[in-house]
Amino acid sequence: MLGRVSACVLFMECLPFQPRFLLLCATLCLGACSHPKAPIYESPPIILVDIDTLRADHLGCYGYGRDTSPEIDRFAEQAARFEWAFSQGPNTPPSQASILTSLYPSTHGRIFDAEKISEKAETLAESLAAAGYRTAAFVDGGLMSKGFGLEQGFELYDHRPGGVRRIGPKVERWLDDHLRDPNTASRPFLLLAHTYDVHSPYEVTPQPYRNRYLGQLKEPPTPRFRKRVSARMAKIRRSHDQQPYPQLPERDVEYAKAFYDGGIRHVDAWFGRLRKFLEARNLFEQSIIVIISDHGDSFQEHGDLFHGQIYSPVTRIPMIIRWPDGASAGVYSPVVESIDLMPTLLDAVGVEIPTAAQGQSLLPFLQGRAGVESMDQIAVSESPFYGRRIAVASESYRLFVTEQGRLEEIYHYRQDPLEQRDLIEQPPKELQSLRGHLRKWRGLVASTELDTDEKVEEVDDETLAQLVALGYLEPGGELTTGGQADQERSPAIFADGFESSNVEAWAEKEP
Numbered sequence: 437m438l439g440r441v442s443a444c445v446l447f448m449e450c451l452p453f454q455p456r457f458l459l460l461c462a463t464l465c466l467g468a469c470s471h472p473k474a475p476i477y478e479s480p481p482i483i484l485v486d487i488d489t490l491r492a493d494h495l496g497c498y499g500y501g502r503d504t505s506p507e508i509d510r511f512a513e514q515a516a517r518f519e520w521a522f523s524q525g526p527n528t529p530p531s532q533a534s535i536l537t538s539l540y541p542s543t544h545g546r547i548f549d550a551e552k553i554s555e556k557a558e559t560l561a562e563s564l565a566a567a568g569y570r571t572a573a574f575v576d577g578g579l580m581s582k583g584f585g586l587e588q589g590f591e592l593y594d595h596r597p598g599g600v601r602r603i604g605p606k607v608e609r610w611l612d613d614h615l616r617d618p619n620t621a622s623r624p625f626l627l628l629a630h631t632y633d634v635h636s637p638y639e640v641t642p643q644p645y646r647n648r649y650l651g652q653l654k655e656p657p658t659p660r661f662r663k664r665v666s667a668r669m670a671k672i673r674r675s676h677d678q679q680p681y682p683q684l685p686e687r688d689v690e691y692a693k694a695f696y697d698g699g700i701r702h703v704d705a706w707f708g709r710l711r712k713f714l715e716a717r718n719l720f721e722q723s724i725i726v727i728i729s730d731h732g733d734s735f736q737e738h739g740d741l742f743h744g745q746i747y748s749p750v751t752r753i754p755m756i757i758r759w760p761d762g763a764s765a766g767v768y769s770p771v772v773e774s775i776d777l778m779p780t781l782l783d784a785v786g787v788e789i790p791t792a793a794q795g796q797s798l799l800p801f802l803q804g805r806a807g808v809e810s811m812d813q814i815a816v817s818e819s820p821f822y823g824r825r826i827a828v829a830s831e832s833y834r835l836f837v838t839e840q841g842r843l844e845e846i847y848h849y850r851q852d853p854l855e856q857r858d859l860i861e862q863p864p865k866e867l868q869s870l871r872g873h874l875r876k877w878r879g880l881v882a883s884t885e886l887d888t889d890e891k892v893e894e895v896d897d898e899t900l901a902q903l904v905a906l907g908y909l910e911p912g913g914e915l916t917t918g919g920q921a922d923q924e925r926s927p928a929i930f931a932d933g934f935e936s937s938n939v940e941a942w943a944e945k946e947p
């Protein structure tokens with residue numbers, strides 16, 4: 437049972453801040469600004485910025501060398517940034533569902549493309565809606581489209597694709613409409629903005645961002661790769677079941693990375709614009725604003741491209757939470773996982789956390805009411821691909837298990853962030869406890885598994901075309917299901933005839 441926001445009282449007690457700048461801000465703007473202004477909310481609005489496929493270590497605030505993220509870095513300076521946050525899976529369906537349900541993929545049931553989140557799962561949006569929040573989502577289509585269960589609890593779920601160029605203006609319109617309508621203006625809201633701009637195909641990133649980092653490369657890419665980046669990468673991806681993986685030459689990998697980074701810079705510029713928009717409406721300081729991703733991307737650190745593996749290039753994600761007034765800002769190093777976000781947000785706004793939630797609220801730790809020893813410091817990522825892999829992280833190490841073949845690997849991820857040196861031949865003493873955590877986790881998900889029989893029956897033509905462009909589907913192909921798991925070692929299948937011009941045509945299509 438969910439109560440209404442046990443509201444302002446709980447909120448004021450729970451949050452690590454007081455909205456002290458807001459009255460001043462509101463006063464200064466009275467009568468002088470043309471934008472609608474937000475009232476002082478009793479419960480803070482929550483704005484969730486979900487940048488699909490964004491690996492943490494390609495952001496400046498996580499130590500990246502290129503200037504991919506000046507706006508996100510500036511934002512992070514006044515936010516709680518988690519240095520070691522892991523996603524629950526390597527790809528969109530399981531990982532996004534885990535963010536929104538606080539459940540591991542094996543529990544919520546959305547693992548393969550065609551599967552839905554069980555209706556029995558309670559989502560962040562459902563919890564907040566029941567507590568009086570308005571809920572709106574603007575997502576970039578594809579595997580985030582309506583029908584996969586991610587829409588549970590959202591009163592508005594707009595899944596028309598187009599990246600931030602099209603999603604950004606819709607977000608702004610919704611916010612202004614919300615503030616102008618006297619029936620809604622005083623209600624707090626959950627707003628989810630999701631984009632695939634960082635995801636391949638990189639050719640759709642607009643200039644000047646697309647080519648921004650190409651000039652830094654020592655060598656030009658091989659001519660064939662330069663001509664059709666995504667098509668070339670697609671062919672590599674399609675060969676995932678071959679061992680060893682077909683390799684791109686190092687110069688081509690650098691070229692792909694430069695394109696990827698250009699996509700990040702593009703989204704970063706949009707985020708800067710969103711910040712200004714929120715500031716002008718008195719929303720920036722009083723909202724809880726989150727930047728998160730569902731997974732990263734590989735550039736052959738472990739031999740392959742795309743995101744099917746669960747090594748850190750894919751599963752180490754940014755998790756940056758800005759509390760109102762920038763309270764509790766800092767860099768936090770305990771290991772956390774994306775299922776922790778939902779309980780943390782609910783805790784912060786005084787809404788009951790569903791008993792089924794498998795993540796933990798990070799709020800007591802952030803507020804200094806509990807020490808690091810109060811946290812479980814365990815993160816589990818699971819992939820149905822590459823022989824069904826599971827990784828369990830504790831304070832310093834991550835243990836990987838490949839179920840088919842029963843192989844084990846162990847890495848000191850803090851000293852070896854790309855997980856290049858497998859220590860299994862001379863394992864640390866933590867190996868035993870990690871095995872124990874893994875056993876415990878298996879018991880948990882086995883006893884909590886929700887209905888996984890629900891499949892998406894029909895996907896519209898536009899979504900299918902987008903899934904082809906994003907690399908999840910061959911033209912005329914079908915979405916993957918659990919029954920195909922043993923055969924499908926990669927989630928990404930491109931067509932032979934894939935051309936970047938097709939991608940551009942798709943990207944220019946009006947939603």
Ligand SMILES: [Zn+2]
Nearest residue numbers: 488527528730
């Ligand atoms: Zn994704």
